[in-house]
Amino acid sequence: MSHDTPNRLLTPQQVSRILGISVETLNVWRATKRYNLPYVKAGRLVRYRSKDVEAFIKSRVHGEV
Numbered sequence: 001m002s003h004d005t006p007n008r009l010l011t012p013q014q015v016s017r018i019l020g021i022s023v024e025t026l027n028v029w030r031a032t033k034r035y036n037l038p039y040v041k042a043g044r045l046v047r048y049r050s051k052d053v054e055a056f057i058k059s060r061v062h063g064e065v
Contacts, residue, residue, distance in 0.1 A: 006049065007049050007051065008050040009040060009049060010048045010049070010050055012027075014048075018053060018057075019053075019057070030046070035056070036056070037053070038052045
């Protein structure tokens with residue numbers, strides 16, 4: 001992902017593949033605010049900035065030296 005521009009908008013399908021989770025899980029996270037994964041809403045469309053997805057992944061890393 002680091003080769004992407006930081007503000008590149010990703011679809012929920014792209015983010016689900018990156019994170020290895022289902023699109024439905026992303027929907028639940030948004031609805032319940034379970035995790036701090038910011039998203040952009042344009043009408044009914046939901047998009048995620050690549051920099052936010054990368055920051056989310058980095059924030060979830062444990063045990064790294």
